[in-house]
Amino acid sequence: MTTFESTVKTVNYSDKTIFQFLTNFKNYENLLPADKISHFTATDTNLSFSVKPLGRFSLKIVAQEEFKKIKMQGEAKVNFDLYVDLIPFTEQITKLKVKIDADLNPFEKMIAAKPIQNLVDTIAEKAEIIKMA
């Protein structure tokens, strides 16, 4: 198992606001690396998009702990889990981290490590700057 983590970001919203924003897949088009993804589709239960050069990603939420944790299961050429962790800092400020656990063989790791790291970094960095409410 290979883990890709973003650094911890400080977001100027309550854990509840962020949680609600991040459990709505329609908001992810604005969170993903815009220059690396295409064919974005989002429904209430499913998120899918193509990432250069990794192909199609499909995600669904499989577990959530209200205002604290979102776990998504992803299907691509390899299977992976994407986590968002939220920790309240003050009432209106929350710490956020994005993580992907993926089963990669050494060859896949060579190709996928950089784009996957970029994916978690971008989601976290954009969550830090976009307006959620």
Place this chain on the structure above:
Amino acid sequence: MKFIFKDSLDSTNNLAHELLEIGEIIEPTVIFSHFQTVGKGYANNFWESETGKNLTFSMVVFPRFLESNHVFFVSIAVSLALADFLEQYVDNVKIKWPNDIYVGNFKIAGILIENSVLGNFLEHSIIGIGLNINQVKFKSPAPNPISLSQLTQKNYNLNELLYVLVEKIQQKIIELKTQNFELLLQEYCSKLFRYNEFCMYKSEKSTFEAKIINVTEYGFLQLQKKSGEIMKFTFKEIEFLI
């Protein structure tokens, strides 16, 4: 301020050049196009798929009061006006030396300024701006794009934004008349992307870690290495590694 609206043209900066040459532009003028097929400053022609989503325009101004050795202040004025404009909507707006505007680590706008000098003074400046507004899908190879709409989850009326932005730029250009260059430079430095942060840079010779400590009045970027060594670069001599 005169406005020229075009549905499509190869580059608003090119049209500005042509109109200046034949004497059709003699006062401050804005040329706005819904999309540019060969938008200057952008290396591709993918704008077509997102017609009318962004602000792409050129503005011709005549800062004839400005001595030519202060030419970099046109760029400072435009960068500050753009930053000021964006700060009405979002936080974390930064000026990436020499000619991009970022929000966080993402590029929202590019600036291309072409100046013409007559004697010791500027004659005119053609200010080309591409600002991502309503676009959410990006096919361009420009790295890390973001739009205002992505940041705020709202859609905007381009014409309204255009008038406000043009007004702000004009104000800042007029402010240059006060010759208060030190203050402008300070304000500019305070908004620099990665100011005073150690990051990786690439010069012609090597890749190295340094921090931005200053931009000089002639537009040179001053970097300092951890060893204390100070280096100076002009446009194109140095690249940010993001």
